[in-house]
Amino acid sequence: MRLAGRVLRVGRWWAIEVPILGIATQGATKKEAFEMVVDAVEALVDKQGFHVEVHRGDRESFELGTDDPAALTALLLRRLRSRAGLTLAEVAARLDAKSLNTWARYEQGRAVPTIVKLSQLFAAVAPGRDFVITESRDR
Numbered sequence: 001m002r003l004a005g006r007v008l009r010v011g012r013w014w015a016i017e018v019p020i021l022g023i024a025t026q027g028a029t030k031k032e033a034f035e036m037v038v039d040a041v042e043a044l045v046d047k048q049g050f051h052v053e054v055h056r057g058d059r060e061s062f063e064l065g066t067d068d069p070a071a072l073t074a075l076l077l078r079r080l081r082s083r084a085g086l087t088l089a090e091v092a093a094r095l096d097a098k099s100l101n102t103w104a105r106y107e108q109g110r111a112v113p114t115i116v117k118l119s120q121l122f123a124a125v126a127p128g129r130d131f132v133i134t135e136s137r138d139r
């Protein structure tokens with residue numbers, strides 16, 4: 001699993017963002033900007049041994065990937081719920097779930113949702129928005 005981002009020169013700085021996570025940072029060099037976004041994501045996941053890698057794309061695009069999709073998905077779901085200003089109970093209600101664990105097990109990284117479930121979870125916290133799946137190459 002990879003998350004799309006973009007990097008661009010803004011004055012003498014390199015700005016970098018991963019929009020779906022709501023993360024933005026900058027660096028004096030492009031390399032430093034990439035290091036900053038990796039550090040930000042790893043700090044937010046806060047899991048021993050968790051690492052992300054930058055997969056550079058064309059010009060302004062890049063992707064962040066990991067060999068721990070549960071942890072990255074957990075971060076994504078936490079950030080989406082937080083940005084929506086929802087509690088676990090509110091998300092569970094939107095999912096018509098009887099238990100808070102319906103959402104919490106994914107948000108805690110104890111389970112990895114299928115693509116269908118991920119779409120349902122995403123719709124619960126971001127109504128009117130959807131995932132766009134695209135093909136990517138290792139670079």
